[in-house]
Amino acid sequence: MTRLFAFIPLAFFAAMAVYFAMGLQEDPGEIPSQLIDQPLPDFELAPIQGTEFGFTDDDLQGEVILLNYFGSWCPPCLQEHPMLMQIARSGVVPIYGVDWKDEPGAGAAWLQRYGNPYVRVGDDASGRLAIDFGLTGAPETFLIDREGRVRYRHVGIITEDVWNETLRPMVEALQRS
Amino acid sequence: MIAELGHFLLILAFCVALLQAVLTLVGLNTRDAAVFAFARAGAIAQFVLVGSAFACLVWLFARSDFSTLVVAENSHSDKPFIYKLTGVWGNHEGSMMLWVLILTAYTGVLAWAAKGIAPRLITLTFAIQSAITAAFTAFLLFTSNPFARLWPAPENGNDLNPLLQDPGLASHPPMLYAGYVGFSITFAFAVAALIEGRADARWARIVRPWALAAWTFLTIGIALGASWAYYELGWGGWWAWDPVENASLMPWLAGTAFIHSLRVMEKRDTLKAWTILLALLAFSLSLIGTFLVRSGVITSVHAFAVDPARGVFILGILVVLIGGALTLFGLRANCLKPTGVFAGVSRESSLLINNVVLAVACALVFFGTFYPLFITTVSDETLTIGAPFYNSTFNPLVGVLLILVPVSGMLAWKRGKLKPVLAKLLPALLAMVAAGVIALLLADHNRVTGALGAALAVWIGVGVLVDLKSRIKLFELDLSASLARARNLPLGIWGMIVSHLGLAVLVFAITGVSAWKTETRAFLQPGQEISIAGYDLALAGVSRVDRDNFVAEEGVFVVSRGQDDRGEIRAERRYYPVRSMSTTESGIQTTAWRDLYVTIGEPVATRGWPVHVYIYPLAVWLWIGSAIVALGGMLSIADRGRRSLVTRKPVEQGAPAE
Numbered sequence: 001m002t003r004l005f006a007f008i009p010l011a012f013f014a015a016m017a018v019y020f021a022m023g024l025q026e027d028p029g030e031i032p033s034q035l036i037d038q039p040l041p042d043f044e045l046a047p048i049q050g051t052e053f054g055f056t057d058d059d060l061q062g063e064v065i066l067l068n069y070f071g072s073w074c075p076p077c078l079q080e081h082p083m084l085m086q087i088a089r090s091g092v093v094p095i096y097g098v099d100w101k102d103e104p105g106a107g108a109a110w111l112q113r114y115g116n117p118y119v120r121v122g123d124d125a126s127g128r129l130a131i132d133f134g135l136t137g138a139p140e141t142f143l144i145d146r147e148g149r150v151r152y153r154h155v156g157i158i159t160e161d162v163w164n165e166t167l168r169p170m171v172e173a174l175q176r177s
Numbered sequence: 178m179i180a181e182l183g184h185f186l187l188i189l190a191f192c193v194a195l196l197q198a199v200l201t202l203v204g205l206n207t208r209d210a211a212v213f214a215f216a217r218a219g220a221i222a223q224f225v226l227v228g229s230a231f232a233c234l235v236w237l238f239a240r241s242d243f244s245t246l247v248v249a250e251n252s253h254s255d256k257p258f259i260y261k262l263t264g265v266w267g268n269h270e271g272s273m274m275l276w277v278l279i280l281t282a283y284t285g286v287l288a289w290a291a292k293g294i295a296p297r298l299i300t301l302t303f304a305i306q307s308a309i310t311a312a313f314t315a316f317l318l319f320t321s322n323p324f325a326r327l328w329p330a331p332e333n334g335n336d337l338n339p340l341l342q343d344p345g346l347a348s349h350p351p352m353l354y355a356g357y358v359g360f361s362i363t364f365a366f367a368v369a370a371l372i373e374g375r376a377d378a379r380w381a382r383i384v385r386p387w388a389l390a391a392w393t394f395l396t397i398g399i400a401l402g403a404s405w406a407y408y409e410l411g412w413g414g415w416w417a418w419d420p421v422e423n424a425s426l427m428p429w430l431a432g433t434a435f436i437h438s439l440r441v442m443e444k445r446d447t448l449k450a451w452t453i454l455l456a457l458l459a460f461s462l463s464l465i466g467t468f469l470v471r472s473g474v475i476t477s478v479h480a481f482a483v484d485p486a487r488g489v490f491i492l493g494i495l496v497v498l499i500g501g502a503l504t505l506f507g508l509r510a511n512c513l514k515p516t517g518v519f520a521g522v523s524r525e526s527s528l529l530i531n532n533v534v535l536a537v538a539c540a541l542v543f544f545g546t547f548y549p550l551f552i553t554t555v556s557d558e559t560l561t562i563g564a565p566f567y568n569s570t571f572n573p574l575v576g577v578l579l580i581l582v583p584v585s586g587m588l589a590w591k592r593g594k595l596k597p598v599l600a601k602l603l604p605a606l607l608a609m610v611a612a613g614v615i616a617l618l619l620a621d622h623n624r625v626t627g628a629l630g631a632a633l634a635v636w637i638g639v640g641v642l643v644d645l646k647s648r649i650k651l652f653e654l655d656l657s658a659s660l661a662r663a664r665n666l667p668l669g670i671w672g673m674i675v676s677h678l679g680l681a682v683l684v685f686a687i688t689g690v691s692a693w694k695t696e697t698r699a700f701l702q703p704g705q706e707i708s709i710a711g712y713d714l715a716l717a718g719v720s721r722v723d724r725d726n727f728v729a730e731e732g733v734f735v736v737s738r739g740q741d742d743r744g745e746i747r748a749e750r751r752y753y754p755v756r757s758m759s760t761t762e763s764g765i766q767t768t769a770w771r772d773l774y775v776t777i778g779e780p781v782a783t784r785g786w787p788v789h790v791y792i793y794p795l796a797v798w799l800w801i802g803s804a805i806v807a808l809g810g811m812l813s814i815a816d817r818g819r820r821s822l823v824t825r826k827p828v829e830q831g832a833p834a835e
Binding site: 003006013014017020073075109112114 | 450454457499503507547551759760761779787789
């Protein structure tokens, strides 16, 4: 009996290793969004504590925009942040931010500290809207066309390459159409 | 040229490490003297080779050789020289290089310092250590080559993240790694003991200083990380239970349990399998911490896919090292028969309680770190586990453990008596009640938590002093006789006393910083004031400051309390043009009682500058307390018990010690 006890740590580790191996098989970048080419869900996001305006799905109509999920707790978001600032300064496309599962006030403090690339920021503290978007984590960015349909979803950090080679051409194509 | 030289040296190091691991394991039973002779020489060769390769990388950074990929991506010619050097480990490749350097440095020191250890045990230990080195140099060479060239070379680099240009952050990874990697030595010793099917008090004595060294470095590393967060993140957060912090806490908890159970094994020749398991766990958790958590898998599922090749490689290494060691443990744990017996009340049983509680605490942190990730991937739900979870599980559990600290130190080995110990601790009990009542009366918020924390801190502190007093018979003998006893106390005992005193200071500081903190915020124009807890801060003015690689807006605050002038605080908001990134530099005024912590934000045209002021009572004691805890670790490393290894006969098997 005691012999078997000695294998408990191994069994535990094996389970973990299998789980991580499965995680490696998945390429989260490829998860399709059920929202692609679908109209946005109806929503109304309150402003985050420390700012004045939130936004609703109606605010996103009539213009090509990026919707970016972020959180002050999320290191990759910080990594992505300078790129968002650069996009915001370039004026190519407005970015709307959704502060995901953040403590009250933490999102605003984060934006105050590093700069705010967003036209408006909505609060999704409970993560309710994230479920409608089928979010897998932060950061995640949705490209939304003039009719308010989700046209593309980028999972993970928007790097310089992603912006120049994928997002920017799509944004410009949608703006021309 | 230098890059190619570094690359070549790294390849050589890999070959030596691989050869040593394979040859030792194959040749061990041939009893060929060459196998044993190779062990030491090989260990030193690995260190020299990796050390030289690392020096090449440092050279490339120092000379800003942008034809090397990592340098181009992570450095910039305008950066202050010192941060060019610390930039070596501010990126994935370089930090892996540092990791391997520290690994081989430990092996090298072991080769130099280890004397009087059974040849088979030490040779096996070197072999395991070499296998680890081979695995990680292979990881460097095949997936993260720091010497990769970039052609054409860019004119200038991409800078280092300005957030990383900080002395605290520059010193934090080396310390933390020295802690993580230090547990590789105890891991190697544990695997060697399992292969041999034998571990005894002598093994514990050999391993102890290494465990203590790793634990001390890890303690310092965690404290540096916490202080970096406190000074740099702009709101005084020093511990947020985020996965990166948890990753360093888990091996620390396992390591703390390990150094205590080693003591039991050394003194009583029991708890063997458990101690070996802790040795395996401490290093396994270090590996999981470094590679799964720091790589970002835990905070976000995305980072894993950034480079799947690296993920697969690392997972492979973990499976072989940890899986292999745990399989061996499963097969051999039963060979480790204890000879000592446990009595109900004794030092060893109190240390066993310590171990169980620390293990449960470690499991809680593990659960809190991995469960959200697990849930997110198996269902559509997402959840976060944060401070509330730990406050209601981890804190009370560890609180109860801390109550035992002074009691445990005073119980005798084998058969202790609880009553006389508790009688001796009466002064500590009285001081504890007094401290609790005073805290309850003085505090204006979080009174109960604050009172409990203060009482606990005083109980530990006074209790440990009572222990010291009774050990040196202070006030019972002449002062000179007491001092002589103090001098003759083993350094290990001094280490314990000092560490536990540091713990008391730390508990007090944590109570102050978390229970008694206050904050306020307002928009200020120059000339306006903000008040907090009796202090008035007037914004005297905001001016622009130009520095080498950033421009800053600096707010000067004049602090006063009633009529007293309490000096000035300067808080900055910096802008780094190269990365177009802005950061805040908090202005902090530290006294023994409190930190006055001020941040200033981006101005709003009509309303002025947003100013946030915090008071963190006792904050400076967080760092002093951690330093005292680490000092205790250092004292214990220097214990004579270790030096006597060389001269004394092997410890009698299972003899009742003391």
